[in-house]
Amino acid sequence: MQTATQIPTDVSFLEYRKYKGIFNWILSTDHKRIGLMYLYSMMTLFFVGVALGLAMKLELIAPGKTIMDAQDYNAVFTVHGVIMIFMIVIPGLPAVFGNFLLPIMIGAKDVAFPKLNLLSWYIYILGALLVIASVLFGNGTPDTGWTFYAPYSFKSGTNLLPAIFGAFVLGFSSILTGLNFIVTIHRMRAPGMTWLKMPLFPWSLYGTAWIQLLATPVVGITLLLIILERVFGIGVFDPALGGDPILYQHLFWIYSHPAVYVMILPAMGAISEIIPTFTQKHIFGYKAIIGSTLAIAFVGYFVWGHHMFTSGMSGTAQYTFSILTFLVAIPSAIKVFNWISTMYKGSISLQTPFYWAASFIFIFMIGGLSGLVLGALATDIYVHDTAFVVAHFHFIVFGGVGFSFFGAIHYWFPKIWGRMYDTKWANTGWLVFSIGFLALYSPMFYLGMQGMPRRYYDYLEEFHAANILSTLGSWVMTFGLVIIVINLVRSAKHGPKAEMNPWNGKTLEWTVPSPPPVENFEEIPVYGEKDGPYEY
Amino acid sequence: MSNEKHHIVPYRTYIFVLLALIVLTFISIAITHIELADYTVAGALILASVKTFLVLTFFMHLKFDKPYMRIMVGFVLAVFLAVIIITFLDYYYR
Amino acid sequence: MEQTMIHHDSHYDPEASKIGMWLFIFTELLLFGGLFIIYSVYRFMNPDAFHLAAKELDTTIGAINTIILLVSSMTVAMATSAIQNKNIKLTQILLGITVVLAIVFLVNKYFEWSAKFDHGIFPGSEHLINDMSKGEILFFGLYFVMTGLHALHIIIGMAFIIFVMVFVAKKKVHPERYALLENSGLYWHLVDVIWIFLFPLFYLIT
């Protein structure tokens, strides 16, 4: 069509200017710029979420009211949850690293629908603004928790409409990203790159995209019904009008459990890229990892009921969901075994991304194994809705996704910005962050088993000591975060120039200059018979 | 890659499919007017599924598309069915 | 070198846009799928009330609308064959008929809904809340949501087809490049498929 404009192949995407100033970003359909736009907007929102988290921990440093009362605490944990779940961890790896790397890793010049890709970012921003509007305007910040459970979500007098609509809109952005990725992977792989020669990060994005596509609409319609319920009183989830609030929980978790895999699958995919590079070895069990990715995506679709064991579901449903939940543990464990086996007899080079990847495995194991406690019927009754649950999902969602995210950003940093960061500070940041993380969330396992409920701004005197440790941990972790971010931001501007392939990686992104040119490849690479993603 | 052959469906195929769909509609109206108790719902749903199958295969060209398209559609419908069945494990046994 | 790059840019991949459309259709299916789950659960919990409430709906209007949609589905499908046969005029006529049928469907729907409103049946109405059982309230709640959302899709599909007609007139959609037309057809068939299920569930199973 409009191919008259010649796109230079020797200018990096960061230097290439088509428009003036900021329009180079917000009008760009370059997947790499869009990925970075997601990164920058997400980081901004992330700091809001972190600040709210710190506020909660500060409130819990002592029993009784410390800095806020109960209603404010409810609002804070709601907004913290909505921001962190819908705006950070769900789009996190797919939208940032997926956008940036998927086309390069499969040898394409862009995603299949670049304009749609840009549109997804705008929809994302719109959703984020709607949620923020619900905080700034109207009568009272939403206080339902991020789950918007019926019937409270249409009885609460707070300003819920924009928040729920915002979550609905964010879902749309997620769907379009997923759609784009599936078509890209189906149609745009480099010649000769068969399905079983595709690297594991794109594979994980493929599994993720299917979940985004098939699960998100269900929560979309559910949230829409809550909006209609609030506005017109249609009665679908209102017990006073014959509705069943538990059905809301079913529909909500039909999406929101698979959403956990939207978060964790690409995280696992990034780990599967980092480990072979830093052990300089072919990944162990390439096909097993693909199989487990698809199995997790598939089985993960049918386990949603484990969030509802105490809601009054039928016994049959409870057993079934419990068994299915245990099944998901198998493919997850397969991945862990494969990562460890890849390290065995490899020439491990202890660099920052490897530290993050290794600690990811450790943190993810704690999170995963504590998940079994919650997936088993008898033990779940005991710790349901306690701090134990909060600890568990922060180990998975923040530990799993966060550690992988930071690993990924340290791994691909030289590729993205064409510069190197300061390794010493990066390692220090990792160490401080990890110590803080463990100090923050580990005490919550104990607190939950002692019976401290979640979502209260107050607690009994007997829980005091562990809560102090947890709050101190939150400070240490934030300190670590500050070190990491300052180091990266500074290095993106002033770091020493990075080579094309500083880690001796074998996937395609390391065959293009750092930072990559606008259309990634001067010549589309061709995969031969013997080529593969991890040939060391 | 872009030179995939496209099958041109003759107009009369569409007319036959439409006639079949209309006949099925009338059958389903007729069936639900007879009292078959529990079987009414099943009958109406089976007829609707047959109609959907016709629309998917002919109007939506699945018959002429590559097999993986059919696999995807089948997969999505299967996932949806499984979700309904699992939801009913709760409601049916409550 | 420049040569290959240009080739890649101008690369038109109808298969990709078709997959994209199908994937979007999947999300639409699951959007309505959520509503079908709700419908089946509540029907299971309130069989008698649903039975009673369904009698309020007019089977004839429902049947007429079903036929209208089926015919419009055929015409839009034929439009794809027409453009493949390089018959632009017939393509436009067939698409035009589809749009007209869509409008007739919406007019019918309008009269159907207003009749319900006149009887005092609408979400949150006093008649509904005071005189009817909980099952009936649910039935009508779902009736308005599902047929309403479906009508919204009719409007979107119609706009899509009109958009395609403009493109055909501007020769941006032509016998060598008609993926957009095919996609508008796919979307329209989706709307049809959803109605194929809505019709028996609301109008027939009494």
Ligand SMILES: [Cu+2]
């Ligand atoms: Cu879950």
